[in-house]
Amino acid sequence: MSYFIIEGGRSLRGEIVISGAKNSGLKLMVASLLTAEPVILHNVPNIADIETMCTLLTTLGKTVSKDKEAHSLVIEGPVCSVEAPYDIVSKMRASILVLGPLLARAGEARVSLPGGCAIGTRPVDLHLKGLEVLGAQITLENGYINATTPKGLRGGRIILPFASVGATENLLMAACLAQGKTEIVNAAREPEIADLVACLNMMGARITGELSGVLTIEGVPALHGAEYSVMPDRIECGTYACAAAITGGDLLLKGGRLMDQEAVIAALRKMGAEVKEDAQGLRVSASGRLTGIDLMTEPYPGFPTDMQAQFMALLAVSEGAAMMTETIFENRFMHVPELNRMGANIHIQGRSAIIRGVTRLSGAPVMATDLRASFSLILAGLAAEGTTELRRIYHLDRGYEKVERKLAECGGAIRRVEEAA
Numbered sequence: 001m002s003y004f005i006i007e008g009g010r011s012l013r014g015e016i017v018i019s020g021a022k023n024s025g026l027k028l029m030v031a032s033l034l035t036a037e038p039v040i041l042h043n044v045p046n047i048a049d050i051e052t053m054c055t056l057l058t059t060l061g062k063t064v065s066k067d068k069e070a071h072s073l074v075i076e077g078p079v080c081s082v083e084a085p086y087d088i089v090s091k092m093r094a095s096i097l098v099l100g101p102l103l104a105r106a107g108e109a110r111v112s113l114p115g116g117c118a119i120g121t122r123p124v125d126l127h128l129k130g131l132e133v134l135g136a137q138i139t140l141e142n143g144y145i146n147a148t149t150p151k152g153l154r155g156g157r158i159i160l161p162f163a164s165v166g167a168t169e170n171l172l173m174a175a176c177l178a179q180g181k182t183e184i185v186n187a188a189r190e191p192e193i194a195d196l197v198a199c200l201n202m203m204g205a206r207i208t209g210e211l212s213g214v215l216t217i218e219g220v221p222a223l224h225g226a227e228y229s230v231m232p233d234r235i236e237c238g239t240y241a242c243a244a245a246i247t248g249g250d251l252l253l254k255g256g257r258l259m260d261q262e263a264v265i266a267a268l269r270k271m272g273a274e275v276k277e278d279a280q281g282l283r284v285s286a287s288g289r290l291t292g293i294d295l296m297t298e299p300y301p302g303f304p305t306d307m308q309a310q311f312m313a314l315l316a317v318s319e320g321a322a323m324m325t326e327t328i329f330e331n332r333f334m335h336v337p338e339l340n341r342m343g344a345n346i347h348i349q350g351r352s353a354i355i356r357g358v359t360r361l362s363g364a365p366v367m368a369t370d371l372r373a374s375f376s377l378i379l380a381g382l383a384a385e386g387t388t389e390l391r392r393i394y395h396l397d398r399g400y401e402k403v404e405r406k407l408a409e410c411g412g413a414i415r416r417v418e419e420a421a
């Protein structure tokens, strides 16, 4: 298994090209199930989760052609199987999103229950209840969701008690081919939803309201192929913005957009970093120690749960005390003990973490626990005195393209060591 060696204490300076968004690319790939015609996607990141989705779509009968260098994918062909097996779904939760499209297209689906994961229990009840409103009959058996639509899917009014991103996407895709009109009330408003809506509309769907929290979908009998470019990854952009800030550096994040992440930029500015937007992207710089602030994760447009771990590293070395409250996932502080091993002073109190800023962190052997947590440890390693050895970086490879290359090109001392099995 490979691991990272990071030598801390160097400012990052230069340019980083922001890749296409993992959280959008995966969903756009799933949307290809709604048609047999080719769906051509550009700006697709080269990351492990995209590979896993290619495997899943191939299992379902699709033909996937990749041009990794060009970051493009062509997905086409009919659906030949309606089963998303456990070994794929357990690897990547986004697999659950094939449920709605399979039902809409094939009238049945068998999808393994994703189960709990490292950052909490993460149920799928809202996905299932919503599909039932559209006429699906669902049973749970042997760890699988079995769904059928004896009379086809019919439009309906779905009120989500929580603006779940995954449930919104699943229901949105199913409703595109349902008979009649569907309304999803309290729909998630994440920019990746708007990206999905734009692509689906290009495929012939009739969806409105993506920024309002109420999605209206007029069902159509069939969708056709389309060519679409994935939006830039706002979380990757925010993560590298934190790298500039924690190292007192200056980075141009090419392709980064302010409009996708106002809460993150506002937090960085409040802490004392400078963020400017120009035609190329976002320029983020900082000098000296930042100031601790209180933050709380919320559904978009609030501060994202996917940036919580990275800001925790930043707050760990900022001046004064700070509080980070996690309202989306109940168990997403697993990076905290690792940060504390590097000299941070963070205390967890229920769903909040109290962070008392320290003047220095020291390098240590640490273990990644999930995708974003992995990067918080890289950030800490870049700021720390001495050497950090980060293990279990397969989590990182799921969602960040060429991490070590992007950081090293800007002066970061980070290298991957391949260890014999």
Ligand code: UD1
Binding pocket: 023, 121, 122, 123, 124, 125, 126, 127, 128, 162, 163, 164, 165, 166, 167, 190, 298, 299, 300, 304, 305, 306, 327, 328, 329, 330
């Ligand atoms: C969530 C994040 C998303 C992030 C992704 C990966 C939010 C609102 N969503 O999306 O931004 O990119 O994780 O880290 O920040 N829930 C239920 N029942 C359901 C579905 C969800 O109770 O059927 C609950 C979850 O337990 C959780 C919350 O709703 O507490 C957020 O879930 P949801 O937005 O669906 O999660 P993801 O789609 O994974």
